Amino acid sequence: MESEFSxxxxxxxxxxxxxxxxxxxxxxxxxxxxxxxxxxxxRRRGVGTTVAPPRVGVAVGTEQHxxxxxxxxxxxxxxxxxxxxxxxxxxxxxSGRDDAVHTVRRSRVTHGQPVAAELxxxxxxxxxxxxxxxAPSGPARARAVLRELxxxxxxxxxxxxxxxxxxxxxxxxxxRLPGAPVLVVTTRxxxxxxxxxxxxxxxxxxxxxxxxxxxxxxxxxxxxERRAS
Amino acid sequence: MESEFSxxxxxxxxxxxxxxxxxxxxxxxxxxxxxxxxxxxxRRRGVGTTVAPPRVGVAVGTEQHxxxxxxxxxxxxxxxxxxxxxxxxxxxxxSGRDDAVHTVRRSRVTHGQPVAAELxxxxxxxxxxxxxxxAPSGPARARAVLRELxxxxxxxxxxxxxxxxxxxxxxxxxxRLPGAPVLVVTTRxxxxxxxxxxxxxxxxxxxxxxxxxxxxxxxxxxxxERRAS
Numbered sequence: 001m002e003s004e005f006s007x008x009x010x011x012x013x014x015x016x017x018x019x020x021x022x023x024x025x026x027x028x029x030x031x032x033x034x035x036x037x038x039x040x041x042x043r044r045r046g047v048g049t050t051v052a053p054p055r056v057g058v059a060v061g062t063e064q065h066x067x068x069x070x071x072x073x074x075x076x077x078x079x080x081x082x083x084x085x086x087x088x089x090x091x092x093x094x095s096g097r098d099d100a101v102h103t104v105r106r107s108r109v110t111h112g113q114p115v116a117a118e119l120x121x122x123x124x125x126x127x128x129x130x131x132x133x134x135a136p137s138g139p140a141r142a143r144a145v146l147r148e149l150x151x152x153x154x155x156x157x158x159x160x161x162x163x164x165x166x167x168x169x170x171x172x173x174x175x176r177l178p179g180a181p182v183l184v185v186t187t188r189x190x191x192x193x194x195x196x197x198x199x200x201x202x203x204x205x206x207x208x209x210x211x212x213x214x215x216x217x218x219x220x221x222x223x224x225e226r227r228a229s
Numbered sequence: 230m231e232s233e234f235s236x237x238x239x240x241x242x243x244x245x246x247x248x249x250x251x252x253x254x255x256x257x258x259x260x261x262x263x264x265x266x267x268x269x270x271x272r273r274r275g276v277g278t279t280v281a282p283p284r285v286g287v288a289v290g291t292e293q294h295x296x297x298x299x300x301x302x303x304x305x306x307x308x309x310x311x312x313x314x315x316x317x318x319x320x321x322x323x324s325g326r327d328d329a330v331h332t333v334r335r336s337r338v339t340h341g342q343p344v345a346a347e348l349x350x351x352x353x354x355x356x357x358x359x360x361x362x363x364a365p366s367g368p369a370r371a372r373a374v375l376r377e378l379x380x381x382x383x384x385x386x387x388x389x390x391x392x393x394x395x396x397x398x399x400x401x402x403x404x405r406l407p408g409a410p411v412l413v414v415t416t417r418x419x420x421x422x423x424x425x426x427x428x429x430x431x432x433x434x435x436x437x438x439x440x441x442x443x444x445x446x447x448x449x450x451x452x453x454e455r456r457a458s
Contacts, residue, residue: 034408037394055391161390162284162438163410165266179263181392181410209391212441 011041011049036181042206043177052206056110060159060185060210067154067189068106068120068199069146075106075118077142085121092188093195095123102127104142107173108201115208117173118201122149126196152191159187161210164202174204181205240270240278265410271435272406281435285339289388289414289439296383296418297335297349297428298375304335304347306371314350321417322424324352331356333371336402337430344437346402347430351378355425381420388416390439393431403433410434 011017018028032049035041042052068075082100084090090097101121108116124130127148135141164184171178182202189197203210240246247257261278264270271281297304311329313319319326330350337345353359356377364370393413400407411431418426432439 030408034394037392037408037410039392057389158441160286160438160440161412163266163268163392163412163434165263179259179266181266183390183392205392209389212388212390 005051007051007053009051010047011051013048036206039206043180044175055209056115056207057211058108058110058115058203058208060161060212067146067149067152068104068197069143069149073146074110075108077104077106077139077146079105079139080137080142080145081105082124089121089198089200092186092198093121093123099123102130102145104145106142113207114174114204116201116203117170118199120146121198121200123196126152126191149197152196154189154191154196155193156190157187158190159185161185163205166202170202174202176204176206183208183210185210234280236280236282238280239276240280242277265435268435268438272409273404284438285344285436286440287337287339287344287432287437289390289441296375296378296381297333297426298372298378302375303339304337306333306335306368306375308334308368309366309371309374310334311353318350318427318429321415321427322350322352328352331359331374333374335371342436343403343433345430345432346399347428349375350427350429352425355381355420378426381425383418383420383425384422385419386416387419388414390414392434395431399431403431405433405435412437412439414439 005011012020014025014028014032017032018025021028023031032041036043039055040052041049043049066073069077081103083103084098085093085101085103087097089101090099093101095101101123104118104120104122106118106120107114108118122145127145129151130145130148135144162184164182166174166176166178166180166182168178170182171180174180174182176182183205185199185201185203187199187201188195189199234240241249243254243257243261246261247254250257252260261270265272268284269281270278272278295302298306310332312332313327314322314330314332316326318330319328322330324330330352333347333349333351335347335349336343337347351374356374358380359374359377364373391413393411395403395405395407395409395411397407399405399411400409403409403411405411412434414428414430414432416428416430417424418428
């Protein structure tokens with residue numbers, strides 16, 4: 001199918017495609033879903049199914065021991081609120097169930113395209129100097145929280161990656177359909193022997209491959225075994 | 230749906246479920262696909278759709294600067310062949326297009342369940358002492374290749390994670406249906422200033438969350454934002 005269509009081209013509808021390849025529609029649909037998981041096709045809101053460009057490598061965790069919001073951070077702060085987080089976030093932060101935490105919403109854009117949305121949870125004890133700042137919400141408040149966070153000494157961080165599906169709000173932010181596959185990266189930042197912040201970031205699985213490593217600058221080529229077969 | 234069914238329970242068929250929740254079958258199917266991506270449901274060969282247990286955290290890349298096959302390696306070698314790799318693998322290894330490389334096939338089992346399948350590509354110049362060993366293939370040969378690899382000094386490694394779908398062979402090895410979502414982890418090992426080995430590992434996305442980090446032993450709780458909502 002890749003040889004018949006070019007990148008960005010909109011595919012004919014399922015019925016026409018099934019006829020073209022001489023397969024049943026159920027078989028065709030399964031093949032399309034598989035190609036979407038592999039990042040070769042994209043289903044886009046109001047556009048249809050198109051042939052996907054190669055995935056973009058997105059560095060995750062290469063900048064070890066750097067707080068969110070530090071000088072070379074690639075995320076754009078969008079908002080900040082003070083609210084009681086979901087119970088599992090409170091648990092991961094080892095904070096009380098009813099303790100409000102600062103919730104910073106940020107987004108990440110690569111090559112002009114939204115690739116990820118993040119919620120960063122920061123307990124109040126991680127940013128004790130914050131009360132002096134006036135902005136109650138919005139990007140200014142988000143920047144203030146991130147700035148205050150830098151005052152702690154970061155002792156370690158750890159991440160987990162798993163598959164998820166885009167919620168309605170995220171989907172809109174990521175320019176995807178709800179339910180689209182995303183890679184969920186959870187990162188816990190440790191300072192003063194405790195969890196000082198927790199990030200839950202959602203990356204578009206169709207356009208992103210997440211890169212980790214200690215030899216920054218070397219590019220691992222895309223999905224070698226799979227592309228070749 | 231989680232509150233109505235328990236872990237391991239087999240769900241009724243789509244028609245009955247749609248009737249039970251009073252939704253159209255297309256809506257139901259979309260919801261089931263979304264829950265499968267989120268790891269809450271599993272579709273299993275010959276079983277049907279069941280409620281999934283929580284995902285298992287699988288450490289990836291915590292053991293920095295360790296060659297595959299080193300003492301505490303979690304992978305089981307299954308086979309080894311000498312063959313020309315796919316073109317993109319040759320490219321990533323910066324080897325000649327027609328150079329045969331050792332291809333070690335390994336599998337990873339956690340809690341008695343297969344969680345990953347790996348192909349490890351090792352150029353012949355990375356294991357110059359290998360000719361002395363007799364076994365032409367099989368696990369003994371795989372162990373010999375891994376053992377020889379330890380003689381090089383590992384200078385760095387880097388990984389990439391992306392979404393893929395299980396090929397027929399992999400699917401069988403992972404006890405999944407073909408096309409099931411997998412997390413593909415590509416790792417390049419650097420020694421003597423060049424790519425000394427390339428690993429392409431395929432993890433079951435339904436049961437695994439991949440963990441990265443420098444504070445081993447601390448557990449990030451599962452998908453906090455999503456579980457809570």
